[in-house]
Amino acid sequence: MRILLTGGSGCGKSTFAERLARALPAPRCYLATMRPYDEESLVKIKRHQKQRSDAGFLTIERETDLGNIEFSAHGTVLLECMCNLLANEMFDEAGGERDVYDKILLDIGKLEQSCDTLIVVTNEVGSDDGTYDESTARYIETLGRLNRALAKRFDCVAELVCGIPLVLKGQLPTGE
Amino acid sequence: MVLVIGGAGSGKLDYVKSLGYSEDEIANGRLNDCKVVYNLQNIVFGDPERAPELLEALLAKEVVVCNEVGSGIIPLTQRERLAREATGRLCIQLAARAARVVRLVCGIPAVIKE
Numbered sequence: 629m630r631i632l633l634t635g636g637s638g639c640g641k642s643t644f645a646e647r648l649a650r651a652l653p654a655p656r657c658y659l660a661t662m663r664p665y666d667e668e669s670l671v672k673i674k675r676h677q678k679q680r681s682d683a684g685f686l687t688i689e690r691e692t693d694l695g696n697i698e699f700s701a702h703g704t705v706l707l708e709c710m711c712n713l714l715a716n717e718m719f720d721e722a723g724g725e726r727d728v729y730d731k732i733l734l735d736i737g738k739l740e741q742s743c744d745t746l747i748v749v750t751n752e753v754g755s756d757d758g759t760y761d762e763s764t765a766r767y768i769e770t771l772g773r774l775n776r777a778l779a780k781r782f783d784c785v786a787e788l789v790c791g792i793p794l795v796l797k798g799q800l801p802t803g804e
Numbered sequence: 805m806v807l808v809i810g811g812a813g814s815g816k817l818d819y820v821k822s823l824g825y826s827e828d829e830i831a832n833g834r835l836n837d838c839k840v841v842y843n844l845q846n847i848v849f850g851d852p853e854r855a856p857e858l859l860e861a862l863l864a865k866e867v868v869v870c871n872e873v874g875s876g877i878i879p880l881t882q883r884e885r886l887a888r889e890a891t892g893r894l895c896i897q898l899a900a901r902a903a904r905v906v907r908l909v910c911g912i913p914a915v916i917k918e
Contacts, residue, residue, distance in 0.1 A: 635874070636892065637878065637888055638891065639874055789916060792905060
């Protein structure tokens with residue numbers, strides 16, 4: 629089963645995704661994509677690590693190239709999150725930019741083959757005035773397209789609003 | 805307490821008025837003895853670090869109205885990022901203890917928790 633969880637910043641996606649994953653079959657793998665580039669991201673990473681520490685997750689930190697991860701057994705994989713993954717794949721440190729839409733979909737397709745349940749956390753970044761430079765505009769547009777492509781082929785899509793899951797497609801497992 | 809959320813211009817204030825509240829019962833961007841707090845996000849953005857302290861006072865209100873502020877691109881300044889997160893986290897706590905949560909989209913109220 630493949631589940632896409634979306635929502636704005638601070639809407640409770642991570643907490644909900646982890647609760648969901650805990651109720652699904654082990655082994656459970658947390659696939660972390662956040663690049664620890666400053667104090668603020670380290671604080672966020674530590675908060676997420678603390679939330680997971682008692683839940684028996686194996687954590688794999690991978691900023692790019694999710695298609696070639698070797699998993700020892702099928703189980704539940706929680707990928708967090710698309711917005712970091714896209715930024716990591718799309719922009720390099722020298723300021724270069726690549727078209728990574730097909731690559732990311734291919735990598736996630738391989739992930740889908742490697743586990744029984746895949747939960748992907750993504751983000752809503754398109755609901756503001758949208759007056760950005762071309763590069764940021766391409767990022768917003770690409771994330772929107774990736775979200776649409778995943779939503780189309782995944783079994784379940786839910787939006788988190790104030791910690792409340794609103795199911796947009798399919799059904800969440802175990803009565804959530 | 806009823807929590808009313810939605811984007812800017814989604815019809816939250818009209819909805820609150822449709823419940824029978826008048827202008828002088830609605831406090832805009834501040835906490836006083838009014839039954840309704842409107843534009844909670846403005847209070848949080850004024851002092852994001854103290855947002856968690858607002859929880860109990862807000863739970864004692866009849867209606868709390870807040871913009872959904874987390875669905876745009878991540879802001880460039882740390883202060884804005886923290887304020888946005890603080891608004892979201894406060895709304896999660898309010899929603900968990902609210903009697904009802906209503907989300908406005910294009911003026912249409914959807915009850916997402918009852």
